[in-house]
Amino acid sequence: MNKKNIVLIGFMGSGKSFVSIRLGKILKREVFSTDSLIEKRTGQKIPVIFKRFGEAYFRKIEKDVVKALSRKRGVILDCGGGVIVDPLNIVRLKKNGTLIYLKASPRFLYQNIKGRKRPLLNAPDPLRTIKKMLGLRKPLYEQSADHIINSERKSIAEICHAIVRLLSHERI
Ligand code: S3P
Numbered sequence: 001m002n003k004k005n006i007v008l009i010g011f012m013g014s015g016k017s018f019v020s021i022r023l024g025k026i027l028k029r030e031v032f033s034t035d036s037l038i039e040k041r042t043g044q045k046i047p048v049i050f051k052r053f054g055e056a057y058f059r060k061i062e063k064d065v066v067k068a069l070s071r072k073r074g075v076i077l078d079c080g081g082g083v084i085v086d087p088l089n090i091v092r093l094k095k096n097g098t099l100i101y102l103k104a105s106p107r108f109l110y111q112n113i114k115g116r117k118r119p120l121l122n123a124p125d126p127l128r129t130i131k132k133m134l135g136l137r138k139p140l141y142e143q144s145a146d147h148i149i150n151s152e153r154k155s156i157a158e159i160c161h162a163i164v165r166l167l168s169h170e171r172i
Contacts, residue, residue, distance in 0.1 A: 003074030005097035006167065009141060011134055012081040012121065013112035014102040015151045015159060020078035023160045033078040037065045050119035059086065067092055082120075084140040094144075098170065100163060101145035104152040106130045 006023065008016040017033060024031035035046055038061050042049055049058050063086060069077055070092040077097065083089045093099060104112075110127045123129040142148065149162050 004170075005070075005072060005075050005077055005093075006163070007077045007079060007093050007097040007099045008102060009079050009084055009099055009144060010081065010102035010151070011104065011109050011130070011137065011141070012118050013109040013116075014081075014104050015112070015156065016078045016081075016102055018156045019102065019151070019159050019163070020076045022156050023163060024076050026160055026164065027076070029074060029076050030072075031076045031078065032069050032072070034062055034065050034069065034080045034083065035078075037069070038062055038080075041065065045117075047117045047119045055120075063089060070095060070097070072096075081137075084137060084144050090144045098146045098167065099144055100166075101141045101148045102151040102159065103141070103148050104150070106134055108152045109134070 006029070008020050010016055020031045020033065023029075038049070038058070039045055041061060044052070046058070049061075059082070062080060062083065066079070066083060066089045069075075073096060077093070079093070083093070090099075106127060109130055113121060113126070113130075120133070121129055147166050149159060149166070151159050154162070
């Protein structure tokens with residue numbers, strides 16, 4: 001299959017996982033999540049990997065997983081929020097993929113993430129942490145993206161339709 005991969009990037013809580021699953025059903029394409037593959041490879045849940053082995057170890061496995069997934073064709077990739085931090089991940093993902101950034105405000109992201117296990121947001125003031133991290137990452141998401149979709153106040157179906165519409169003009 002010559003089709004390009006559809007690669008979803010964006011901050012934690014932007015809806016990448018829900019959107020990728022629904023999009024997979026609509027377009028009848030296989031879906032892969034970097035986080036799920038990391039958990040499968042290590043046999044550990046993400047918070048446990050961070051706690052026991054630290055972020056650097058997590059990023060190393062993430063980079064390996066991204067490398068392997070980038071070789072696929074015609075699939076949907078749900079990428080962990082931090083993949084854009086390593087430029088080599090972006091080079092690899094772009095080789096055979098169209099990158100779509102699901103954009104949202106810190107307050108919206110916070111509402112979505114609240115109470116869920118995200119080790120990097122395990123801080124006294126998670127909203128402040130989101131604002132700080134998003135401030136640093138925003139330029140990376142924007143530079144890496146081929147398309148930007150505002151995922152705020154849109155249903156999963158609406159986001160999927162926006163993606164399908166966008167990509168209908170390209171050979172994906
Ligand atoms: C991370 C995002 C998480 C997961 C890990 C680190 C990040 O994925 O990879 O907790 O650095 O933003 P989601 O974006 O799917 O929550």
